[in-house]
Amino acid sequence: MSVSSPASPHATHASPAGSIPRIGVLGGTFDPIHTGHLALGALFARTLALDELILMPAGQQPQKQGSTPAEHRLAMTRLAATQLAAELARTQPTTRLSVSTREIERAGPSYTVDTLREMRRDIGPQASLSLLIGSDQLVRLDTWHAWRELFDYAHVCAAARPGFRWASASLPLRQVFAEREKSALRVQSTPCGGILIDNSLAVDISATELRATLAQARDAATPPANLPEPVWHYIRAQHLYRA
Structure with a gap:
């Protein structure tokens, strides 16, 4: 298996006879990328039998200000x-x-x-395209720009964090959840439009808390438990997340 860095996914590995290509995209600020992100990606790679898993650091995150420059977040993503x-x-x-x-x-x-509109144009109408997120993002999906249009291009697959509660989502979101819930097999075999929630990933990692840990323990001899070691070495070399 190789790790490449395409600007856009124009091709996928061949799928078994009779199936359609299955692509998952895991995006985020990745400030920094941590083991929770990697566990979520690995979970859905298995659950959806993905042909391709794409890690996609955000450029200008519209709901976050003051993020680490994109070139550093991209470098950390490649290392992870x-x-x-x-x-x-x-x-x-x-x-x-x-x-x-x-x-x-x-x-x-x-x-x-x-992003999903562009990807759908690139991969064609038949491939299964899934947006992979955490449940913290799922319950605030209705704050995203043009959120209902997401389902025109992709499925939304979420890994529930410990303590996830349906009631924390708005009524319109809960209605959409009920209307669009699909099994993993249905997500694999259809292009878009569904919601899949997986409750098996018992991981709860906060990037905000991780940045605070890095700022307080900048001279630590070992990386924090939830940070890939190559990413930690990069952070130290570039003097990121200093208090």
Whole structure:
């Protein structure tokens, strides 16, 4: 398995006879990327039998200000991808892993709906495209730009954090959840439009808390438990997250 860095995913590995290509995109600020992100990607690579898993750091995150410059977040994502690739080689060897610069290279705010629209144009109407997120993002999906249009281009697959509660979502969101809920097999076999919630990932990591830990323990001899070691070495070399 190789880790590549395409600006856009124009091709995927061949799928078994009779199936359609299955692509998952895991985006985020990745400030920094941590083991929770990697665990979420690995989970859905297995659950959806993905042909391709794409890590996509955001360019200009419209709901966050003051993020670390994109070039650092991209570099950290590429370093973390090598660790995830090694895991996938053992657990899901048919999944190709790539890092995309699509949002970083695009001018203006990184609206997910624009990204999925572009990807759908690139991969065609038949492929299964899934947006992979955490449940913390799922319950506030209705704050995203043009959020209802997301389902025109992709499925939304969420990994529930410990303590996830349906009631924390708005009524319109809960109605959409009920109307669009699909099984993993249905997500694999259809292009878009569904919601899949997986409750098996008992991981709850906060990037905000991780940045605070890095600022307070900048001279630590070992990385924090939830940070890939190559990413930690990069952070130290670039003097990131200093108090």
